[in-house]
Amino acid sequence: MSVSATDQKQEQIIEAALKRFAHFGVAKTTMSEIADDLSLSKASLYYYFPDKTALVLAVGENILSVFLDEQSKALANAQSFEEGINAIIEVRICFGRKYFMMHIGDGQSDVNTADPKFKTALDHLKQTELDMMAAYIRQYQKEKVLKDVDAKETAEVLLDVLVGLWIAEIHIHQKSFVPTNELFERIRTKTKRMVSIFCDGIKRN
Amino acid sequence: MSVSATDQKQEQIIEAALKRFAHFGVAKTTMSEIADDLSLSKASLYYYFPDKTALVLAVGENILSVFLDEQSKALANAQSFEEGINAIIEVRICFGRKYFMMHIGDGQSDVNTADPKFKTALDHLKQTELDMMAAYIRQYQKEKVLKDVDAKETAEVLLDVLVGLWIAEIHIHQKSFVPTNELFERIRTKTKRMVSIFCDGIKRN
Numbered sequence: 001m002s003v004s005a006t007d008q009k010q011e012q013i014i015e016a017a018l019k020r021f022a023h024f025g026v027a028k029t030t031m032s033e034i035a036d037d038l039s040l041s042k043a044s045l046y047y048y049f050p051d052k053t054a055l056v057l058a059v060g061e062n063i064l065s066v067f068l069d070e071q072s073k074a075l076a077n078a079q080s081f082e083e084g085i086n087a088i089i090e091v092r093i094c095f096g097r098k099y100f101m102m103h104i105g106d107g108q109s110d111v112n113t114a115d116p117k118f119k120t121a122l123d124h125l126k127q128t129e130l131d132m133m134a135a136y137i138r139q140y141q142k143e144k145v146l147k148d149v150d151a152k153e154t155a156e157v158l159l160d161v162l163v164g165l166w167i168a169e170i171h172i173h174q175k176s177f178v179p180t181n182e183l184f185e186r187i188r189t190k191t192k193r194m195v196s197i198f199c200d201g202i203k204r205n
Numbered sequence: 206m207s208v209s210a211t212d213q214k215q216e217q218i219i220e221a222a223l224k225r226f227a228h229f230g231v232a233k234t235t236m237s238e239i240a241d242d243l244s245l246s247k248a249s250l251y252y253y254f255p256d257k258t259a260l261v262l263a264v265g266e267n268i269l270s271v272f273l274d275e276q277s278k279a280l281a282n283a284q285s286f287e288e289g290i291n292a293i294i295e296v297r298i299c300f301g302r303k304y305f306m307m308h309i310g311d312g313q314s315d316v317n318t319a320d321p322k323f324k325t326a327l328d329h330l331k332q333t334e335l336d337m338m339a340a341y342i343r344q345y346q347k348e349k350v351l352k353d354v355d356a357k358e359t360a361e362v363l364l365d366v367l368v369g370l371w372i373a374e375i376h377i378h379q380k381s382f383v384p385t386n387e388l389f390e391r392i393r394t395k396t397k398r399m400v401s402i403f404c405d406g407i408k409r410n
Contacts, residue, residue, distance in 0.1 A: 200405070
């Protein structure tokens, strides 16, 4: 099979796995189910992905890469500092909601996503988000919209707060295993309130 | 036995249990160990606390009550708005560190602290903290230090962020079961940075 055909097949598998993982979670999805979804033999599936962990990793990296891309676009299209941050919040809620059952990065991950390679991919995501946010802050510092705070430290705190409010809401207030609309509304409301105060705190008067 | 003797014995038991729970966690502490610590028969121990859950609840309520008291004192003694918030952070880190193994309110609780009565006690704590913080914000609004933001909503966001940064750090960055000095230093640094921006965001110019 040609390289592009292999690539295409891999993409189809990732897409099928992503659907199952997103709905049932990683632990409750078997390789057989994914093979069946694609009318593929298990042997063929294992030709492309030697084990479930490899597939989980590929799916995870796929999600993280789109997640970064969407956040980057959100910032690039913003007409004001707050608009960019609020757009980021929407991207994060949208992804968090869509892939909730995979629990990527919320500390409740399935055994399969606890693989060190997955941690490396997450660390890479965090570093890229941090660089992106610091650059965004610097841009508005140049335009004299923001105070001369340390851009990297400020970006770090802002991202930590976004993650923190998300996790606090899920771990403490939400105890059912499937998330509700109310949960995401609460996260949105609290995060927007927080970000509004945060922006006021770093903007020039 | 007189009522005060009963009370005294209960307090001794709570104190002994608190020591074990704080060091080993709730799950790894047996009622026998607590009885032995006090040279008490198991029958006597069960006279005062009919089961482990009742004892865990009493210990938890004890901790929460002192926790509230310390926070309240910290705010009352503050010479400026920021000083109060920073003092609150220190109280929270001190308690979080001291009772880390009990995982009160960080979403990682032992089975025994998942009792509904414990949840009620935690909810009560949260409500009292919220009222206390809202009153603190209103006080500095009267003195024209803070903007006319909604005091209750602002208090809620601030408390959520304090919890959120704590949990994010523990669930995501910290994976060993015993906390390190570095962990608490990171929480302190990030929280103080965040609170500094937060205060700038709600202060009048």
